[in-house]
Amino acid sequence: MGYSLPPRTGFGILMTEESARAMNNPTIPDTSRGSLPLAPEAPVDLILDGRPFALLMCSPYDLDELAVGHLFSKGLIASKADLLSLSVCPDMRSVHVKTASGLGASIEPEGLVFSGCGAARVESKVKAQVKPAPLPAPTLAQLGIWAAAMFSAAELYRKTGGLHAAALACGSFFVVREDVGRHNAVDKVLGRGFLDGVDFSASVVLTSGRIAADMAAKAVNAGVPILVTRSIPTTEAYAIAVEAGITLVGRIGSRNPIVYTCPERLAPAYGR
Numbered sequence: 427m428g429y430s431l432p433p434r435t436g437f438g439i440l441m442t443e444e445s446a447r448a449m450n451n452p453t454i455p456d457t458s459r460g461s462l463p464l465a466p467e468a469p470v471d472l473i474l475d476g477r478p479f480a481l482l483m484c485s486p487y488d489l490d491e492l493a494v495g496h497l498f499s500k501g502l503i504a505s506k507a508d509l510l511s512l513s514v515c516p517d518m519r520s521v522h523v524k525t526a527s528g529l530g531a532s533i534e535p536e537g538l539v540f541s542g543c544g545a546a547r548v549e550s551k552v553k554a555q556v557k558p559a560p561l562p563a564p565t566l567a568q569l570g571i572w573a574a575a576m577f578s579a580a581e582l583y584r585k586t587g588g589l590h591a592a593a594l595a596c597g598s599f600f601v602v603r604e605d606v607g608r609h610n611a612v613d614k615v616l617g618r619g620f621l622d623g624v625d626f627s628a629s630v631v632l633t634s635g636r637i638a639a640d641m642a643a644k645a646v647n648a649g650v651p652i653l654v655t656r657s658i659p660t661t662e663a664y665a666i667a668v669e670a671g672i673t674l675v676g677r678i679g680s681r682n683p684i685v686y687t688c689p690e691r692l693a694p695a696y697g698r
Contacts (some may be wrong), residue, residue: 428695465588466542471520472496475530483541485589485605486518487517488614493521495617499644502529534651541607562687563693564630569654573678576632594678595618596629608635616648642666651691659686
């Protein structure tokens, strides 16, 4: 079912509030004042075909896009024909997806998905190469323009300094979403593109956060050929990009962006 990471074996030690206070006597902010910068985060149930599939720790906005993007980037759905219904509860604490195949009855639930890490599974071997994007190919300068537009639209980041942004660009289509989790933000833009019928083979995904293996897996499963970050990729993400044929660009917006893989997919700068 797509490109996947080995399942986690545990989440480590949970620290109680008392032990947290005892450790170095940290200052616990008084959040009742309402004036402190806090990143919005809440648990949201993803109900798939009537069964709990995942509990997503996320910023509770654009939940229809998050749910669809989450399933799409895992290779569980491929087109809008796979969806029978999609609804978000008014309290923004659950989103319900019904599929044409009823796959929710036959797959293992993910359980809790923390905002700091994705749940994409990555197998040891890439099963398919990402198809080359059709022309016109973007230049590094165009990628920089899209990155600047993404950060310009990241209103919640400017207010709190604690959220991630992601963007999906395809021709004249350009959408930006934010979330406390970088992988959630990517799922949201993928979900928007999925619902709008975007051609992912001609698209670029940009993110404010580092690109780890789960993020590279999302690009593989979505068929996105170009993945861009203002940060850098991890060693596993780089290996996936090499094997799958993804163009990976880091440190976008700096004077010297790094094209890690498949530079031939980008158009040369004018005059070169």
